[in-house]
């Protein structure tokens with residue numbers, strides 16, 4: 001099976017986080033506790049609306065590092 005990156009994205013606790021936890025077939029059940037790349041313990045949220053949440057900055061930076069892709073310079077503002 002082709003796995004492009006060792007992590008997957010999921011909406012949880014108000015943001016889109018990434019995790020290296022193994023994703024169950026069919027996706028994360030609602031309320032699953034997951035350790036995100038930003039080292040937060042988050043609970044998966046399974047809804048259409050949840051996929052429109054903003055990407056967690058900590059997970060985004062760590063995902064870029066794991067994938068070996070530098071962060072775009074324009075996004076280094078550090079604002080919330």
Ligand SMILES: [Zn+2]
Pocket residue numbers: 016017018036037038039040056057058059060
């Ligand atoms: Zn995160």
